[in-house]
Amino acid sequence: MKLKINNIAARLEALEETIIFKIITRAQYKKNPLIYQIGKSGFKNHPDKSLFGIRLLKQEELEAVFNRYSCPEERPFNTNLPKSERDFLPPESPLHIDELDKINLTEDILKSYLGLVDEIAEEGNDPSQYGSSIEHDVYALQAISERVHFGAFYVAETKYQSDPDLYQPLIDQKDEEGILIALTRAEVERRILERVREKTKLFQKDVNAQVRRIIDPALMAKFYEQTIIPLTKKGEVLYLLQRK
Amino acid sequence: MKLKINNIAARLEALEETIIFKIITRAQYKKNPLIYQIGKSGFKNHPDKSLFGIRLLKQEELEAVFNRYSCPEERPFNTNLPKSERDFLPPESPLHIDELDKINLTEDILKSYLGLVDEIAEEGNDPSQYGSSIEHDVYALQAISERVHFGAFYVAETKYQSDPDLYQPLIDQKDEEGILIALTRAEVERRILERVREKTKLFQKDVNAQVRRIIDPALMAKFYEQTIIPLTKKGEVLYLLQRK
Numbered sequence: 001m002k003l004k005i006n007n008i009a010a011r012l013e014a015l016e017e018t019i020i021f022k023i024i025t026r027a028q029y030k031k032n033p034l035i036y037q038i039g040k041s042g043f044k045n046h047p048d049k050s051l052f053g054i055r056l057l058k059q060e061e062l063e064a065v066f067n068r069y070s071c072p073e074e075r076p077f078n079t080n081l082p083k084s085e086r087d088f089l090p091p092e093s094p095l096h097i098d099e100l101d102k103i104n105l106t107e108d109i110l111k112s113y114l115g116l117v118d119e120i121a122e123e124g125n126d127p128s129q130y131g132s133s134i135e136h137d138v139y140a141l142q143a144i145s146e147r148v149h150f151g152a153f154y155v156a157e158t159k160y161q162s163d164p165d166l167y168q169p170l171i172d173q174k175d176e177e178g179i180l181i182a183l184t185r186a187e188v189e190r191r192i193l194e195r196v197r198e199k200t201k202l203f204q205k206d207v208n209a210q211v212r213r214i215i216d217p218a219l220m221a222k223f224y225e226q227t228i229i230p231l232t233k234k235g236e237v238l239y240l241l242q243r244k
Numbered sequence: 245m246k247l248k249i250n251n252i253a254a255r256l257e258a259l260e261e262t263i264i265f266k267i268i269t270r271a272q273y274k275k276n277p278l279i280y281q282i283g284k285s286g287f288k289n290h291p292d293k294s295l296f297g298i299r300l301l302k303q304e305e306l307e308a309v310f311n312r313y314s315c316p317e318e319r320p321f322n323t324n325l326p327k328s329e330r331d332f333l334p335p336e337s338p339l340h341i342d343e344l345d346k347i348n349l350t351e352d353i354l355k356s357y358l359g360l361v362d363e364i365a366e367e368g369n370d371p372s373q374y375g376s377s378i379e380h381d382v383y384a385l386q387a388i389s390e391r392v393h394f395g396a397f398y399v400a401e402t403k404y405q406s407d408p409d410l411y412q413p414l415i416d417q418k419d420e421e422g423i424l425i426a427l428t429r430a431e432v433e434r435r436i437l438e439r440v441r442e443k444t445k446l447f448q449k450d451v452n453a454q455v456r457r458i459i460d461p462a463l464m465a466k467f468y469e470q471t472i473i474p475l476t477k478k479g480e481v482l483y484l485l486q487r488k
Contacts, residue, residue, distance in 0.1 A: 010454060013455045017268075017456060018272075021266075024261075025261075041330070043331075044331070045329065055310060062303065062306055065302065066299060066378075068375055071375070085288070087287075087288070128335055139383065198450065203446075206442065206443070211254035211257045212261060
């Protein structure tokens with residue numbers, strides 16, 4: 001199945017708004033560091049998890065029942081999730097990979113995201129906001145994971161299809177560095193960062209700073225620069241090395 | 245406990261962004277009418293529900309375990325939800341009501357919201373988007389419900405506290421019409437509609453219409469005018485009639 005780079009790029013661009021909206025929404029609540037502390041959840045049956053960790057697990061167990069993870073770009077943060085109860089025929093995939101779970105960047109995503117929360121949210125614990133904070137953490141993480149894995153799989157496959165003679169020898173030699181150089185588009189990355197900065201600014205332009213917390217657009221662009229783009233490229237390299 | 249009208253108004257204003265973000269996100273997917281049809285979910289064990297209905301139920305069952313519905317403004321769309329497994333002491337409430345569930349406007353909210361989706365989303369069914377559509381339906385509905393019930397409870401209580409001599413006789417006479425007139429602020433409503441229109445326009449100002457669906461700001465304002473504001477006021481009247 002032939003992929004079109006314009007369609008892939010459009011989907012990635014459209015996901016930017018969703019990611020920015022969701023991160024801004026999370027930042028309306030305090031940091032609430034207690035929600036990330038293991039053993040402080042108030043759930044007796046999960047002594048080994050934080051309140052956030054339990055919420056992420058329960059949400060993913062629910063999503064698994066709805067077949068979310070049969071979609072290549074939806075990679076879960078947890079393992080051993082239940083099987084779907086829903087009759088569902090997965091659509092024909094243009095991807096050349098036998099096991100999607102071989103590529104899962106959620107551990108890196110989670111680590112960087114928690115650093116971002118620490119930068120953008122206000123200091124303090126407010127128990128009345130714990131539920132909303134973990135809810136929006138999960139939604140932001142899902143949107144970021146979708147973006148990273150969609151890029152990793154589909155951008156890599158598209159680039160391969162457009163120039164197999166370039167990529168196949170590098171893959172055969174397992175030349176990770178060479179693949180990374182071949183697929184890097186510095187000008188595209190620069191444009192994405194500029195766009196993310198402008199969108200974050202625009203979405204908050206007329207916001208009443210008395211009632212909403214304003215997020216520094218440079219921090220959103222930095223998150224793209226240091227996390228979303230490099231992890232997408234890491235995923236692209238992994239995909240191409242697995243490609244068959 | 246004394247409520248401050250400025251704090252209440254600030255919270256309502258801050259929720260506008262969240263609602264608009266979530267509705268715009270839902271509108272990125274097609275209408276997908278099949279997801280709302282009973283018996284077409286693909287779940288054998290829920291023949292009496294639509295795919296959307298099952299998702300809403302499962303999400304609320306999950307949220308109930310996290311104690312979402314011990315918060316007054318979080319009223320569920322389903323009944324008979326499980327009890328929380330989490331140790332949790334509800335904070336002292338400034339509300340004068342013995343049973344929160346006596347006021348629940350979710351049925352009205354759901355009906356209007358489905359009409360809104362029909363207006364803003366693109367025609368058609370795309371099975372690859374069913375999961376994302378029902379996911380964002382649920383998130384948008386939760387944000388709308390939070391806004392309506394928060395307004396209903398807290399705005400009504402604040403107005404009562406600011407002028408008990410006006411409201412108490414109307415409550416004693418069960419004068420619904422009189423209460424509605426007493427609590428209506430036409431100028432505030434006009435300002436909210438203007439703000440919602442402007443925010444919806446602004447959030448989409450530089451959006452690439454090739455990759456994102458643009459929502460008519462007038463439709464968002466109309467949803468506030470015909471649904472969110474009247475339902476909030478309906479809830480305010482119900483709250484005052486129940487107040488003790």
